[in-house]
Amino acid sequence: MASPYDPVATDPPLLDRSSEIKTYTTSKFTYPGLRVFYRRHQQADRLPKSPAPIPLLVFIHGLGGSVAQFHPLLTSLTSVASCLAIDLPGCGRSEFSVRSWEAYTTDALVELLETIIEDYREKEDRQGVVLIGHSMGASFAALLASPRLPPRTQLHKNVVGLVAICPSSGLPNQKQIMIFRALLWVPEFIFNLWRAWDKRGGSQSASVNRFVGVDADPEAKRLQDLYNNQSNSSVWRRMAWGCLPTYVNGIAQDGMPSRETWEKLNVPVFLVAGENDRLTPPKDMAKIRDFLEAVKTTPDTINPGTSVLADSAAPVDIGAIGSKIDALTSLGQGDESAQEGADRERVQQSQVSEPEEGADDPVTPTEQAASVPSLSLHPQKVVRSIVMGKPATHALLYTPSTVRILAGLISDFMVVHITGRLALGWQLQYLSQDGKWDVKNLQKWQAVEPVSEPIGGIFRAIKTLREVDEDHSPSQFVKKWGGVIKDVIDISHDNPVYNPEGLEKGGIHYHKFPTVSKVPPTDEEIRGFIETVDKIREEQKERAKRENWGEEYYVGVHCHYGFNRTGFFLVCYLVERCGFTAKAAIEHFAKSRPKGIKHAHFKDRLYVRYSGLKSAATEEL
Structure with missing residues (x-):
């Protein structure tokens, strides 16, 4: 050990x-x-x-x-x-x-x-x-x-x-x-x-x-x-x-x-x-x-x-x-x-900023048309x-x-x-042009409910924010949810398609905990996520006193759409910290986030994990 x-x-x-x-x-x-x-x-x-x-x-x-x-x-x-x-x-x-x-x-x-x-x-x-x-x-x-x-x-x-x-x-x-x-x-x-x-x-x-x-x-x-x-x-x-x-x-x-x-x-x-x-x-x-x-x-x-x-x-x-x-x-x-x-x-x-006097390598006309800030090889x-x-x-x-x-x-x-x-x-705006960097499937993402009902009195499952979106950008999220969602955990593997500073400036703390899609989280990742949430909740207690919050405040969690990986981690937390059984936690998540965890192999892994039995793969390791 x-x-x-x-x-x-x-x-x-x-x-x-x-x-x-x-x-x-x-x-x-x-x-x-x-x-x-x-x-x-x-x-x-x-x-x-x-x-x-x-x-x-x-x-x-x-x-x-x-x-x-x-x-x-x-x-x-x-x-x-x-x-x-x-x-x-x-x-x-x-x-x-x-x-x-x-x-x-x-x-x-x-x-x-x-x-x-x-x-x-x-x-x-x-x-x-x-x-x-x-x-x-x-x-x-x-x-x-x-x-x-x-x-x-x-x-x-x-x-x-x-x-x-x-x-x-x-x-x-x-x-x-x-x-x-x-x-x-x-x-x-x-x-x-x-x-x-x-x-x-x-x-x-x-x-x-x-x-x-x-x-x-x-x-x-x-x-x-x-x-x-x-x-x-x-x-x-x-x-x-x-x-x-x-x-x-x-x-x-x-x-x-x-x-x-x-x-x-x-x-x-x-x-x-x-x-x-x-x-x-x-x-x-x-x-x-x-x-x-x-x-x-x-x-x-x-x-x-x-x-x-x-x-x-x-x-x-x-x-x-x-x-x-x-x-x-x-x-x-x-x-x-x-x-x-x-x-x-x-x-x-x-x-585009004008090149400083004496600075080398000014931006090209093509870059000016694309509103690219200047970059000098030797800044003053x-x-x-x-x-x-x-x-x-x-x-x-x-x-x-x-x-x-x-x-x-x-x-x-x-x-x-x-x-x-x-x-x-600037990077998000530049990369969002012509779909260079955006959500994977915009129509599918738009059809997903942005924020779930409360989960275990602790969480809200959300879909990833989008910097250029009129309804679910960081600034709009702060206006709608900043009063109750005080922290956001981003469990997506990639960099977010929004600027977390927009959340921070609105008083919502941003946390990055990258995981890979399609694959059930490992034991180490589950342990790390639970420890992360524990720390956030302790910090929230102090912030609530200091900033005079109301009684209702949550931790928002998102992957891309807020169903599979998000649901998996939240179920694990409900079981290991809140006394839920695996079945009750999975059903509670599905009720709060309709359709719930969609990947069958994610749910199977949860049932095995909390059944008290070791899988063959675990025994081999």
């Missing part, structure tokens, strides 16, 4: 299905058994490729981290671009087979990252790269993006943007480095004893609280405890050692990025910090901001879960984030000008920074109360400063 901290067993379906184990060789080392997550945009071949495809988004974790920490962001951003994420050697699901300490120096890992990125980047089409790094991963991203002195990376020529989440500013002095190196040379069994002591209490331990804070919600603490237990001490020590620079004649060499590295960045940069971050506090981000721009400005502070975003003292409405990106401080430029606001509005309306440098207010900590990228805001901020930054082609709304 897998341990509770087995990274394979705890991978969500999105990560598990789009990951592979590969071996890569750099100039000095061969790294076997690396987990690489790659999900190509499902409509990449139907989107414009002149002068280049939409950029590849690359996610880089930090010290002791893993790809799994980016899962909430990947859930949002795989809908708008191809996404790549790597478990560094010995981290997450990657093997710890290379023992040499030299293989874990910052320069060695940066070379490895570049090798993997170049393996997936569509080089022949001149695809650009947006680097999204967390903590030490932000430092790796800066080294990849900066045209620094040897050892030199060539990837910087193709980097079109950098997002640094909870970045570290800096270089310890020579005395501090001596102390750090001495601590890291402590025998590993002593180091492990200290870690065991630090992790006493599990999700309530000092180790967890250091990352997420004492008052963090239970889900954030559970995840942090999971990640802490997945972190390998031997790998942690090697990476920590490898990031320390050496001083030659008083000048730091190698290791973490210096001021010079940050100063040489010449791409759009977005810096994000958490007010309650004890590991890389906002002052670290402020130093980097000063490296990037000589003009000092004060970043905004946003507080998750409250009302409006207007200035540094005002709290923020999660749903308003998408339309309020202009409130971010532009370093060296002061407040946004009227012209910049007009340019942004044109991007949001999916119109701009620096944006923001401090996310309490309770944002070092774990803000996977803490439920902050990750939705973070996803919206990153998405809007890329749309405004890198290319409007990364706007999901």
